[in-house]
Amino acid sequence: MIINLIYDAAALAAPASFRNTIQQAANILDAMITDNITVNINIDYSGSGGGALGGPDNGQFVAYSSVYNYLIQSASPGDSSFDYLPVPGSANAPSSVVVWNAQLKAMGLLSPNSTSTDDGLARFAVDINPNLLLGVALHELTHAMGRVPYGAADIMELDRFSSAGNRVYDGSVPAHEASYFSVNGGLSAWAQYGVNSDPSDFLNSVNYGGDGTSTLTANDAFNQFYTSNTLQYLTPADLEQLDILGFHLKFDAPAEDAYDFNGKNSGDILLQSAGGQIEYANMAGGSFQGMVSLATVPGWTVVGAGKISGGVDSDFVIQNSSGLIVYGNVVNGTLSNFVQVTNAPGYGIVGVADVNDDHYADIIVQDPNTYEIAYANMHNGVFNNWVVVGSTPGWAVKGVADINYDGFADVVIQNQSTSEIAYANMANGVFNNWVAIAQTPGFNVVGLGDIDRLGDADVVVQNPNTGQVAYAVIKNGALSNFVSIGSVPGWNVIAVEDILGNGYNDIVIQNSSSGQILYANMTGGSFQGWVNITTPPSGFVGKTGPGVGDSSAGVAGAMSQSVTASADTPTGSAPFGAGVDIAQSASWLTEGGLPGGSSTNYAQSPASGTSPPISVDLLQHVLTPAT
Numbered sequence: 001m002i003i004n005l006i007y008d009a010a011a012l013a014a015p016a017s018f019r020n021t022i023q024q025a026a027n028i029l030d031a032m033i034t035d036n037i038t039v040n041i042n043i044d045y046s047g048s049g050g051g052a053l054g055g056p057d058n059g060q061f062v063a064y065s066s067v068y069n070y071l072i073q074s075a076s077p078g079d080s081s082f083d084y085l086p087v088p089g090s091a092n093a094p095s096s097v098v099v100w101n102a103q104l105k106a107m108g109l110l111s112p113n114s115t116s117t118d119d120g121l122a123r124f125a126v127d128i129n130p131n132l133l134l135g136v137a138l139h140e141l142t143h144a145m146g147r148v149p150y151g152a153a154d155i156m157e158l159d160r161f162s163s164a165g166n167r168v169y170d171g172s173v174p175a176h177e178a179s180y181f182s183v184n185g186g187l188s189a190w191a192q193y194g195v196n197s198d199p200s201d202f203l204n205s206v207n208y209g210g211d212g213t214s215t216l217t218a219n220d221a222f223n224q225f226y227t228s229n230t231l232q233y234l235t236p237a238d239l240e241q242l243d244i245l246g247f248h249l250k251f252d253a254p255a256e257d258a259y260d261f262n263g264k265n266s267g268d269i270l271l272q273s274a275g276g277q278i279e280y281a282n283m284a285g286g287s288f289q290g291m292v293s294l295a296t297v298p299g300w301t302v303v304g305a306g307k308i309s310g311g312v313d314s315d316f317v318i319q320n321s322s323g324l325i326v327y328g329n330v331v332n333g334t335l336s337n338f339v340q341v342t343n344a345p346g347y348g349i350v351g352v353a354d355v356n357d358d359h360y361a362d363i364i365v366q367d368p369n370t371y372e373i374a375y376a377n378m379h380n381g382v383f384n385n386w387v388v389v390g391s392t393p394g395w396a397v398k399g400v401a402d403i404n405y406d407g408f409a410d411v412v413i414q415n416q417s418t419s420e421i422a423y424a425n426m427a428n429g430v431f432n433n434w435v436a437i438a439q440t441p442g443f444n445v446v447g448l449g450d451i452d453r454l455g456d457a458d459v460v461v462q463n464p465n466t467g468q469v470a471y472a473v474i475k476n477g478a479l480s481n482f483v484s485i486g487s488v489p490g491w492n493v494i495a496v497e498d499i500l501g502n503g504y505n506d507i508v509i510q511n512s513s514s515g516q517i518l519y520a521n522m523t524g525g526s527f528q529g530w531v532n533i534t535t536p537p538s539g540f541v542g543k544t545g546p547g548v549g550d551s552s553a554g555v556a557g558a559m560s561q562s563v564t565a566s567a568d569t570p571t572g573s574a575p576f577g578a579g580v581d582i583a584q585s586a587s588w589l590t591e592g593g594l595p596g597g598s599s600t601n602y603a604q605s606p607a608s609g610t611s612p613p614i615s616v617d618l619l620q621h622v623l624t625p626a627t
Helices: 009-013 016-032 064-073 101-106 133-145 155-159 236-244
Strands: 002-007 038-045 052-056 059-063 096-100 120-124 160-163 269-272 277-284 287-296 300-306 315-320 324-331 334-343 348-353 362-366 372-377 385-391 395-401 410-415 420-425 433-439 444-449 458-462 468-475 478-487 491-497 506-511 517-520 530-534 621-625
Touching (some): 002 009, 009 038, 016 038, 016 133, 038 101, 038 133, 059 064, 096 101, 101 133, 133 236, 133 621, 155 236, 269 300, 287 334, 300 348, 315 348, 410 444, 433 468, 433 478, 444 491, 468 506
Antiparallel strands (some): 059 096, 277 287, 300 315, 315 324, 372 385, 410 420, 458 468, 491 506
């Protein structure tokens, strides 16, 4: 995408730093959205008080059936964000929706690269703090692209709910009711929308506008009000909002869950019995819906899962003792067929994730003897070639996830002697460098996931002796601090995934004796309590991650440690001395108990017209600094 910035005279006369920052915001959006379109946005530099406003200039009413077909059929591989859209003609489905110019261009309903169209406006006060301007610009430019509601119905409002199953089609300000952003039919909320201010902006964590508060989007650039703590980048919640508007993202959609086996935007729990039977605990909005059988494969071991085939349902990967790799292609929640990948004798699968950012999960392997790491490039769901990452003698791969929020899954390793953790930065799908995270004596890496929903995957560790579970908060690809979840002796972490379907990864544990499965609800990025899922049939062990819950799983299995964890992590270093030493202090916080069972309205004025398409004039959405 190209955002064509059209500055007015005042903006042209403004300090160069102003235009540079607005261009920086445009560049971020250009790089993130892959649609081959040009969006023309007028930039106005005027006023005082730190405020800003923005909105799309023109749009059309389009039959909902056409919009529905576009969103479903043109979704990126694996993107399940549209699974809960109302079927045309069904209850709560509109007959037509407003589609703004930028969206019309993405859908092919307007000339995609025309610079003659007037697509949107963004106006910035002259006294906005330059250090906060980037976040404000991201906020307003996306309003101009169509991140707005409209009274009759708007694409944004297809995912705007007042309660489960009840969509809100209301562009009024003040809004007539509270509403929230959800991609699973309203079962769980990604963000709360404003009421007295802007019903397309998220609530702050402080009650600035009289709407109440929300911990879901504490400092998001899309919040109603900006503060000195407002993030100056797009969070996963922001990207998911852009995704549901019909734009195609460079990254996998944040709502995608590698362990969602029925495309319902809630992570499921994959299990296997000693006899080879594979089942999953079907979850919807955090609630257990029953066990679903996938297959029985004696002699084969489940070693991972991910969206390999490009469908909205996650696939599961199995391997036999000879090294043959196969994945089960899951469609509509059940096994469709098995697909042979390749033979990798001597290598164990240690991760399934999209390493090269092509929207197809790849399969990562490691040789337990030479420690060589490679991944099978699975573009289009078929094996294309092997890509070598490197050899890490003494270091075992513990998982694969996007640690530094660049869209490429990185390879996380742990030293089998010192427990030091590091990751291979896999920018552009190739090894770039090793980056140290921390030393965690006495703790094993047991999972990876974006627990605080800020973009970087966090690292979950557990002490095999005490059962203590904690996670390393990762920011900008580096350790920020450690947060303790609690001590759960006799329980093993078997998964880190989004059970509730709200973008926050939860931590799943299983009792080694009874088999009972619980999850730590991590909504808002903090421990909310343990929630019971189910006790599966005897002998079924969690298999969501490679080797979890199985100490005999070779390089992917749990390491035996006898060192007691200290309150602080010593200086860490990357393997082989190839990285920069990082000294970090680990604060063990918020220990949980044992598991038990803008104040200014915007104006809207539809233009007159008697026959479709009807042109809709500018919606100006106002953003003001918090006071």
